[in-house]
Amino acid sequence: MTEQLQEHFDATISRDQRIEPRDWMPDGYRKTLIRQIAQHAHSEIIGMQPEGEWITKAPSLRRKAILFAKVQDEAGHGLYLYSAAETLGADRADLTDRLIEGRQKYSSIFNYPTMSFADVGVIGWFVDGAAICNQVPLCRSSYGPYARAMVRICKEESFHQRQGYELLMTMMRGTEAQREMVQDAVNRWWWPSLMMFGPPDENSPNSAQSMAWKIKRHSNDELRQRFVDMTVPQAEKLGVTLPDPELSWNAERGHHDFGTPDWSELMRVIKGDGPCNAQRMERRRSAHEEGTWVREAATAHAAKRMEKGAAA
Amino acid sequence: MSDDHVYMTLAEGHEDDTRWAYGTGFEDPLHGVDTTVPEGVDAAELAAVCVALADDALVSAQRLAEWITRAPELEEEVALANIGLDLLGQARLLYSRAGQADGTGRDEDAYAYFRDAGDFRNVRLAELPCGDFAFSIVRLLVLSSWRLAHFERLASHPDPVLAAIATKGVKELAYHRQYAAEWAVRLGDGTDESHRRMRRAQEQVAPYIGELFTAYDVRDEVVADIRQVTAAAGLPMPVYRPLPGSGRDGEHTEHLAPLLTELQGIARAHPEATW
Numbered sequence: 001m002t003e004q005l006q007e008h009f010d011a012t013i014s015r016d017q018r019i020e021p022r023d024w025m026p027d028g029y030r031k032t033l034i035r036q037i038a039q040h041a042h043s044e045i046i047g048m049q050p051e052g053e054w055i056t057k058a059p060s061l062r063r064k065a066i067l068f069a070k071v072q073d074e075a076g077h078g079l080y081l082y083s084a085a086e087t088l089g090a091d092r093a094d095l096t097d098r099l100i101e102g103r104q105k106y107s108s109i110f111n112y113p114t115m116s117f118a119d120v121g122v123i124g125w126f127v128d129g130a131a132i133c134n135q136v137p138l139c140r141s142s143y144g145p146y147a148r149a150m151v152r153i154c155k156e157e158s159f160h161q162r163q164g165y166e167l168l169m170t171m172m173r174g175t176e177a178q179r180e181m182v183q184d185a186v187n188r189w190w191w192p193s194l195m196m197f198g199p200p201d202e203n204s205p206n207s208a209q210s211m212a213w214k215i216k217r218h219s220n221d222e223l224r225q226r227f228v229d230m231t232v233p234q235a236e237k238l239g240v241t242l243p244d245p246e247l248s249w250n251a252e253r254g255h256h257d258f259g260t261p262d263w264s265e266l267m268r269v270i271k272g273d274g275p276c277n278a279q280r281m282e283r284r285r286s287a288h289e290e291g292t293w294v295r296e297a298a299t300a301h302a303a304k305r306m307e308k309g310a311a312a
Numbered sequence: 313m314s315d316d317h318v319y320m321t322l323a324e325g326h327e328d329d330t331r332w333a334y335g336t337g338f339e340d341p342l343h344g345v346d347t348t349v350p351e352g353v354d355a356a357e358l359a360a361v362c363v364a365l366a367d368d369a370l371v372s373a374q375r376l377a378e379w380i381t382r383a384p385e386l387e388e389e390v391a392l393a394n395i396g397l398d399l400l401g402q403a404r405l406l407y408s409r410a411g412q413a414d415g416t417g418r419d420e421d422a423y424a425y426f427r428d429a430g431d432f433r434n435v436r437l438a439e440l441p442c443g444d445f446a447f448s449i450v451r452l453l454v455l456s457s458w459r460l461a462h463f464e465r466l467a468s469h470p471d472p473v474l475a476a477i478a479t480k481g482v483k484e485l486a487y488h489r490q491y492a493a494e495w496a497v498r499l500g501d502g503t504d505e506s507h508r509r510m511r512r513a514q515e516q517v518a519p520y521i522g523e524l525f526t527a528y529d530v531r532d533e534v535v536a537d538i539r540q541v542t543a544a545a546g547l548p549m550p551v552y553r554p555l556p557g558s559g560r561d562g563e564h565t566e567h568l569a570p571l572l573t574e575l576q577g578i579a580r581a582h583p584e585a586t587w
Contacts, residue, residue, distance in 0.1 A: 055377040059579040060587040072393035174585045291384025297502025
C-alpha cells in the first residue's frame with residue numbers, strides 16, 4: 001500500500017504537479033516542509049523588528065506610511081505562512097513556542113542592528129532582494145499551499161524592494177550626510193545579505209533532498225551568484241561601492257567573481273551569538289507573554305458565547 | 313534560471329520616476345483638487361479645525377505604531393497597523409488642507425516635524441502612553457467613537473475638501489470603532505483579569521473624556537456608543553471627573569514632548585535633507 005502511495009507521490013513530483021494537503025506524502029517531506037515554512041514564517045515575524053523600530057522615527061510622513069505598511073505586510077506574510085504550515089498538521093501556537101524557546105530558527109539576517117534610517121532602504125534593496133531571489137523559485141515549489149502563498153508574498157516583497165531602492169535614490173540625491181549614511185548601511189549589510197543564501201553548496205546538508213523533492217529549485221551558490229550579478233549594476237547606478245575588493249566581472253564565466261563571506265560569522269550568528277539575537281528573541285517572547293491574558297480572555301469569551309448559544 | 317524576475321529591472325530607466333508608486337516627487341496629496349477656499353468659509357478657522365484633527369490623528373498613529381512587534385497576537389499587529397495607517401492618512405490630508413487655508417503653503421511635514429509641543433492641538437487622551445492592551449482598546453473606542461461622530465457632521469462642511477476628507481474618514485473610523493468595541497466586549501466579559509484591567513483602563517481614560525465634549529458637541533452619540541458596549545461587556549459606565557485644561561489650547565501632559573522628540577528627531581537633525 002505504502003509502496004503504491006510512494007509511487008504516486010514520486011510520479012506527481014516528477015510530472016511537476018503539486019502535492020496538496022490531503023495527498024499522501026512521505027513523513028520526511030512533511031517534516032522538511034513544516035521546518036522550512038515555519039522558519040520562513042518566524043523570519044517574517046522577527047523581521048518586523050529591525051525596521052519596525054523606525055516607524056515612529058521616520059523623517060517624513062510619506063516614509064512613515066510606507067514603512068508602517070511594509071511592516072504590516074510582514075505580519076501578513078507570517079500569517080499566511082503559519083496557515084500553510086497548519087495545512088501540514090502543524091499548530092501555530094506550537095510553532096510560536098518553538099520559536100520563543102529557541103527550538104526553531106529564523107533567518108540570521110535579522111540579528112543585525114539597524115543604525116540609521118538608510119538601513120531601512122538598504123534592507124529593502126538587499127534583504128528583500130535576496131529574499132526575492134530565494135523565494136521566486138519557491139512559487140513553483142511542489143507543495144501547493146506553500147507555492148501559492150509565495151506568489152502573493154513575492155509580489156509584496158518586490159514592491160518593498162522597489163520602495164527601499166527608491167528611498168536610497170532619494171537619499172543619494174540629498175545631502176552629503178545622507179550619502180554617507182547610505183554608503184555606511186551598504187557596507188554593513190552587504191556581507192550578511194550574501195549569507196542569506198545559506199552555506200556553500202558543498203556544506204549544505206539538507207539541500208540535495210529538498211532539490212529532489214522540488215521543495216527547493218536552485219542551489220545556494222547559484223542563487224547567491226544571481227543576487228551578486230543583479231546587484232552590481234544597481235549599485236553603480238545608485239553611486240555606492242559594494243565593500244568587496246575582489247568583486248569583478250569575469251567575461252569568461254559571464255558572471256561576477258566575488259569574495260568569500262565569513263562563514264564562521266554566519267555559524268556564530270546562527271548559533272545565537274549575533275549582535276541582536278538575544279534582543280530579538282526577548283522582544284518576541286515578551287510580546288507573547290504579555291499578550292497571554294488577552295488571548296485567554298478572547299478564548300474565555302468565545303466559550304461563554306458558545307455556551308449561551310447552546311442554551312438558547 | 314528563467315523565472316520572471318522583477319529584481320532584474322530594478323535599476324532600469326530610473327530617470328522616469330512615474331513608475332514608482334506615487335512617483336518620487338510626491339509632495340502634495342491634494343494634487344489636482346480645486347483647493348480654493350469657498351466664499352463664506354473663514355480660512356483661518358478652517359485651518360485651525362484641520363490642524364487640530366490632524367494632530368489628533370498623527371499622535372494617535374504614533375502611539376499605535378508603538379504596538380508594532382508588541383501586540384498580543386499577529387492578527388492584532390495587522391489590525392492596529394491598519395488603524396494607524398488610516399489615521400496617518402487622515403493627518404496627511406488635513407495638514408495639506410491647513411497649509412492651503414492658512415495661506416502659508418506649508419506642506420504636511422512642516423506641520424508634523426517643525427512645530428513644538430505647545431503648538432500641537434491634539435486632545436490629551438491621544439498622547440497618553442500606550443499602557444496595556446486594555447487601556448489602548450478603551451482609548452481607541454472613545455477616540456474613534458468621538459471622531460466618527462464629528463466626521464459625520466463634517467461630511468457636510470461648506471469646505472468641499474474637508475467634507476471629502478471627512479466622508480472618506482467615516483468609513484475608516486466606523487471600522488476602528490467596531491474593532492475596539494469587539495475587543496472591549498471580549499475583555500470585559502472574558503476573564504477576571506481582563507475584566508479588572510478593563511475597569512482600571514476605564515478609570516484611567518475617564519478624566520480625559522470631558523475635554524473631548526468641550527471640543528465637539530457629540531456627547532449624545534459617544535455616550536450611546538459607550539453605553540451599548542459597556543452593557544455588552546458587563547462593565548460599568550465610566551464616571552468622569554474632567555481635568556482642567558485642554559490640549560486644544562496647547563496645554564498638554566508631560567507625555568507629548570518625548571513623543572514628538574522621537575517623531576521629529578531625524579527630520580530636525582537633517583533640515584536640508586530630502587527623504
